[in-house]
Amino acid sequence: AQKVTQAQTEISVVEKEDVTLDCVYETRDTTYYLFWYKQPPSGELVFLIRRNSFDEQNEISGRYSWNFQKSTSSFNFTITASQVVDSAVYFCALKNAGGTSYGKLTFGQGTILTVHP
């Protein structure tokens, strides 16, 4: 069985603050993928990043950065100098790479991020 836990239900920050969204996962598979998606108020799911289990390099994309630590089964997401447009629900998700799962995603409960001006 696989599970994704986002312990922070809601986070509220003021613009320009840095914010980190936590994600902890459980899986028995040795090969898997981790994802972050953003869901703005309009409802669509916007893909942010995919990381496979063999690649523990941290990644930075503009104001976004991700820290993958296999030893603690965590895949945390940091937004630097947050902006009002970052306000959304953020989901962490897990997908096993092998077996017969055919790639279904298991999502965490989501973290509601509100950035105040």
Place this chain on the structure above:
Amino acid sequence: AAGVIQSPRHLIKEKRETATLKCYPIPRHDTVYWYQQGPGQDPQFLISFYEKMQSDKGSIPDRFSAQQFSDYHSELNMSSLELGDSALYFCASSPTRNEQFFGPGTRLTVL
């Protein structure tokens, strides 16, 4: 670039009615997934198809059925609708079973 198309975008039905949601995957994507997202919930996997065959099944009620057609579009049929079926229904397609590209979703409201 082409994206996943879902229709309709919004649907309002009465209890016990039937609804059909459609999904048109990105061209040359061979796998389609359906997810259901209730209010304030995370998306839950319903069912998937690989090369027009059902490949995996999640927590999909027996009242729901789905299929993928020869042109790779997929339909989710929902019968005897209940109030609890009100949700955002996402379709996603994938070229390799790794990346999943989500459509904009269909918002179903059951009155």
